[in-house]
Amino acid sequence: ELTLDVVKVRADFPILERKVHGYPLIYLDNAATSQTPRQVIATFDDYYRRYNANIHRGLHTLADEATAAYEGTRETVRAFLNARERREIVFTRGTTEAINLVANAWGRANLKAGDEVLVSLMEHHSNIVPWQLLAEQLGIVIKVIPVDERGVLDLDAYRDLFTERTRLVAVNHVSNAFGTINPVKELAGIAHAHDALILIDGAQAAPHEPIDVQDIDADFYAFSGHKVYGPTGAGALYGKAALLEAMPPWQGGGEMIKTVSFDTGTSFADIPHRFEAGTPAIAEVIALGKALEWVSGIGLELIGGWEQQLLAHATERLVAVDGLRILGTAPHKAGVISFVVDGAHSQDIGLLIDQLGVAIRTGHHCAQPLLTHFGVDATCRASFAAYNTPEEIDIFVDALERVIGMVR
Numbered sequence: 001e002l003t004l005d006v007v008k009v010r011a012d013f014p015i016l017e018r019k020v021h022g023y024p025l026i027y028l029d030n031a032a033t034s035q036t037p038r039q040v041i042a043t044f045d046d047y048y049r050r051y052n053a054n055i056h057r058g059l060h061t062l063a064d065e066a067t068a069a070y071e072g073t074r075e076t077v078r079a080f081l082n083a084r085e086r087r088e089i090v091f092t093r094g095t096t097e098a099i100n101l102v103a104n105a106w107g108r109a110n111l112k113a114g115d116e117v118l119v120s121l122m123e124h125h126s127n128i129v130p131w132q133l134l135a136e137q138l139g140i141v142i143k144v145i146p147v148d149e150r151g152v153l154d155l156d157a158y159r160d161l162f163t164e165r166t167r168l169v170a171v172n173h174v175s176n177a178f179g180t181i182n183p184v185k186e187l188a189g190i191a192h193a194h195d196a197l198i199l200i201d202g203a204q205a206a207p208h209e210p211i212d213v214q215d216i217d218a219d220f221y222a223f224s225g226h227k228v229y230g231p232t233g234a235g236a237l238y239g240k241a242a243l244l245e246a247m248p249p250w251q252g253g254g255e256m257i258k259t260v261s262f263d264t265g266t267s268f269a270d271i272p273h274r275f276e277a278g279t280p281a282i283a284e285v286i287a288l289g290k291a292l293e294w295v296s297g298i299g300l301e302l303i304g305g306w307e308q309q310l311l312a313h314a315t316e317r318l319v320a321v322d323g324l325r326i327l328g329t330a331p332h333k334a335g336v337i338s339f340v341v342d343g344a345h346s347q348d349i350g351l352l353i354d355q356l357g358v359a360i361r362t363g364h365h366c367a368q369p370l371l372t373h374f375g376v377d378a379t380c381r382a383s384f385a386a387y388n389t390p391e392e393i394d395i396f397v398d399a400l401e402r403v404i405g406m407v408r
């Protein structure tokens with residue numbers, strides 16, 4: 001079957017030529033942020049050289065060109081998520097802002113004291129803390145969906161958690177700490193059967209597999225551009241049109257209004273601009289569109305298949321390391337591996353392996369409740385992308401063996 005041409009892919013990433021402490025960079029922290037292809041980098045240069053202007057307002061050529069490029073990305077994101085309508089795509093800074101938008105614009109208008117929100121134990125803090133803030137301010141109740149010893153969401157417990165007060169399920173599509181891929185279509189069906197909505201945090205799914213929000217029947221879906229080979233500062237919230245239309249704005253300012261008057265009050269813009277107050281990160285949004293075009297040019301299925309091969313190779317090599325324990329052993333995982341090593345602190349491993357040019361992440365990965373449940377306060381985490389290779393994984397594991405020898 002078709003396989004990804006990793007040499008061709010790597011040629012698009014100038015940063016991969018870098019040396020770190022004299023060693024070739026081995027970048028395995030893609031769950032934190034992915035690297036940026038030259039086509040995306042060039043977008044910034046082109047924008048600021050040729051058509052930088054504020055959007056939606058000016059009636060001049062540059063403003064028209066900037067607006068067309070910005071709104072062109074809305075169509076690119078619509079297609080990427082297979083949303084029905086372009087107006088169902090709201091640009092945000094990223095996943096965190098998207099989730100906060102839902103919590104504040106939908107949550108405050110629709111949740112009242114005693115209403116229940118189901119959140120899984122494997123959530124990232126950006127899909128926990130906004131709901132905790134609402135719980136403090138509105139008196140809503142957060143219930144935690146447990147996971148089993150593999151880091152797989154407990155579906156039976158999920159079903160049992162629903163009551164007539166359950167209004168929303170907030171879950172990630174893929175765990176950034178353990179790599180678990182959740183059956184979001186099934187989770188959505190169960191939520192809807194109980195008249196609850198579902199928000200899906202897609203930050204770690206968007207880079208690894210095709211997303212179809214209509215097939216999933218997601219009510220809200222969020223992702224960040226910088227994890228899908230795009231820039232920081234641009235991401236998107238998908239929301240069903242009927243839900244977005246019924247939501248009040250969450251930030252006030254220019255762009256999100258139709259008319260403003262001290263006498264007759266203010267009327268708000270239609271969706272999605274109602275949720276895009278002020279001057280946005282124009283170049284970043286345009287670059288996000290270019291990143292998604294780059295991904296589609298390679299093919300997400302091909303990227304996902306390649307990462308599965310890398311995950312299998314890395315898992316095979318890591319399980320052979322003496323004293324190493326992998327956390328997160330779901331049968332259905334994305335390219336993320338968390339592990340601990342007996343007798344060695346994760347942070348020490350991360351610092352020392354960096355001296356050999358290898359970039360992994362160590363710590364709690366903004367998933368403290370999950371790690372605490374598994375009895376650790378930190379793990380080492382390697383996460384893969386389209387430009388990684390089996391040879392890089394071998395260099396990583398050989399370096400890991402060396403470093404473990406030093407710290408033990």
Ligand SMILES: Cc1ncc(COP(=O)(O)O)c(CN[C@@H](CS)C(=O)O)c1O
Nearest residue numbers: 031032094095096124126176203224366
């Ligand atoms: C599942 C999940 N959900 C939300 C976020 C937040 O994305 P932002 O672009 O920062 O808003 C992230 C980002 N996780 C990074 C930084 S903590 C990681 O190293 O795993 C995520 O993985």
